[in-house]
Amino acid sequence: MNKFNIIRQKVSEEEKQQRIKDYIEEMEFFGFPISETELKRLQQQDLYDEKIHLKCLRCGHEGIHDWEFIDEVWSRKSPYPSIYCPKCGKGGFIPIDVYNSKRNK
C-alpha cells in the first residue's frame, strides 16, 4: 500500500481576513448576508490550505500543488493520484513519497 502526505499549511491572518471579506461580498451578492454569529465563528476559526508535493517519474520535475484540485482529478482507481506533468506533458506526475519509494526499490 502506497502512502503519501498532504501538506497542511495554516493561512496567515491577513490572508484569512481577505478571504472572509471576499466570502461576505460573495454571499451578499447572492442575497445571503452573513449574520453576526456566523462572522464571529469565521473570525475565530483557523483556516488551512492543503497542498501536495508531486514529482514526475519521467522528467523529474516537481512542484507543490493544491490538494483540492488533485483530489478532484484523482479517480481512486489507483492507490495514489497520477496526473499529467505540467513540464513534459506525460502521465506519471505522482506524490513525492510514492516517487521516492518507487525509486528506492
Ligand SMILES: [Zn+2]
Ligand atoms: Zn515530466
